[in-house]
Amino acid sequence: MADYQAPLKDMSFLLHDVFDVTNLWQSLPHLADHVDPETADAILQECAKIAEQEVAPLSQPGHETGVKFDNGTVTTAPGYKEAFQTYAEGGWTGLGGDVEYGGMGMPKMITALHEEMLCSADISFSLYPGLTAGAGLSIVKHASEELKQRYLTRMYAGEWAGSMCLTESHSGTDLGMIRTKAVPQDDGSYKITGEKIFITGGEHDLTENIVHLVLAKLPDAPAGPRGISLFLVPKVLVNDDETLGEPNNVRCGSIEHKMGINASATCVMNFDDATGYLVGELNKGLACMFTMMNFERIGVGIQGIGAAERSYQNALEYAKDRLQGRALSGAKSPEKPADSIMVHGDVRRMLLNMKASNEGSRALSTYISMKLDIATYGEGEEKAKADALVALMTPIAKAFFTDLGFESTVAGQQVFGGHGFIREWGQEQLVRDCRIAQIYEGTNGIQAMDLLARKVAGSKGEMFTVFAEEVQAYIAKTTADNMQEFIAPLAKALAELETLTKDVLTKAASNPEELGTSANDYLHVFGYTAMAYVWALMAEKSLEKVDQDEFYVAKVKTARYYFKRLLPRTQSLIAAINAGSDVLFDIEDELF
Secondary structure, X not given: OOOOOOOHHHHHHHHHHHOOHHHHHHOOHHHHOOOOHHHHHHHHHHHHHHHHHHXXXXXXXXXXXXXXXXXXXXXXXXXXXXXXXXHHHXXXXXXXXXXXXXXXXXXXXXXXXHXXXXXXXXXXXXXXXXXXXXXXXXXXXXXXXXXXXXXXXXXXXXXXXXXXXXXXOOEOOXXXXXXXXXXXXXXXXXXXXXXXXXXXXXXXXXXXXXXXXXXXXXXXXXXXXXXXXXXXXEOEEXXXXXXXXXXXXXXXXXEOOOOOOOOOOEEEEEEEEEEEXXXXXXXXXXXXXXXXXXXXXXXXXXXXXXXXXXXXXXHHHHHHHOEOOOOOOOOOOOOOOOOEHHHOHHHHHHHHHHHHHHHHHHHHXXXXXXXXXXXXXXXXXXXXXXHHHHXXXXXXXXXXXXXXXXXXXXXXXXXXXXXXXXXXXXXXXXXXXXXXXXXXXXXXXXXXXXXXXXXHHOXXXXXXXXXXXXXXXXXXXXXXXXXXXXXXXXXHHHHHHHHHHHHHXXXXXXXXXXXXXXXXXXXXXXXXXHHHHHHHHHHHHHHOOOOOOHHHHHHHHHHHHHHHHHOOHHHHHHHHHHOOOHHHHOOOHHXX
């Protein structure tokens, strides 16, 4: 496996050239007080060091060793505890945390790039601080001041970790069916009883305490999702003087043996009259937990980007070194026994698919992160539009990036040929690790339904219009001759997406099944179109600097490849959607 190298130049290009963070952050008063371009660059450079030097070397041995379970105790792979301590001491666990409670208050545009580097280095390791950051976000937005003061500072410092406990054996997506119960106590606390499964980081030895956010129902709660409340349940109880007290009645019953992310502890957690504290309002827990879930869904999308970037770096190094056969147009290295496999069209196709998808995904992720920062710190109409775009784009970030990420890890494996199937090269690990990203935090099919049914149809097309109007405005103002090879196909793709959206909503008005049968393909049409938008932005800025650096030459040529070879994928997806739902439902169950 190639040594991981963080794509800092590409990240800097996005921040400074494409999205102009200097002016953006100055326009958002809160961020203007906490971050500037020089600080951002320094943070990313230091993050690259810890990802490359401390975390990446643990990935393959951690995958081989995995975590160990012994009578309720989970031990992480060798080196993880020391690396996590180094990570925490550097302040990374609080990078995006609220400054009032000891966090660094960095914008999502920075933390998203930080997350990508960590995921490229090792997805398993990234999950421990990732869940902690997500739990911290729900606490800071919904918990009482007392709970914030007691728990957030230690979580941001990396002394305590966090987890989210939603899933039960009978209740996955349909959380309204959960059975975990919460019984109120005279002192204002609750006794939590139930079993949760698939809990990432539910138990481990990296920190002295773990703060679980648990969904549960009071005995008299309304049925279904309207009766769900959210509780903070610490692994170890905290005394009034902030010291750790007695262990809570929380225990890891077992760990899962998985296809991938072996060094991440995926636990069955048992709560037996455990002491918990209400977060937010009674029966409003699902809304509180969605704060964390939406954060995690974007984070899972970034896992797809991270794995894909690592796959590309591995495959590119291998392809340049591997000598096999000759170019169809004649030997390119006649002095050698064979040419490198870089001369073969199919290998170049796979590598360029990966390169164009990765760079497009990173740009689209940064765009979504920018909108999230504006939604968080902006004002007025700009904030409202950003809110709508973040809601619209979150399922795309989760599903589209992870689908492309898995595609890229498999493509990297294919470039390796037989060696990609052999454990010692490490490439097969990326395929294993990336696969879960399409499943957890809501399967990609659920994300597609969230996009089409809840966001697009649910808003009667208004949320979609916010996106379409922004892209239309960009198309209208971009008149330079050298941009038309990108603007023309972008305009065509947007027009087709607009027509498709209207057609699907019209059909769904009389046949709701059209939403379910169209959703997955629709998400991908939307994803490729949104990616075309950010690729046009990148091409525009790169054309201005093609004489300065080969980086910009490569960017323009990769943009050209995207528009000619990847964006046309929308045509087959649109044709499939237009085929309608009847062809799926005309086949009776017994004929399957």
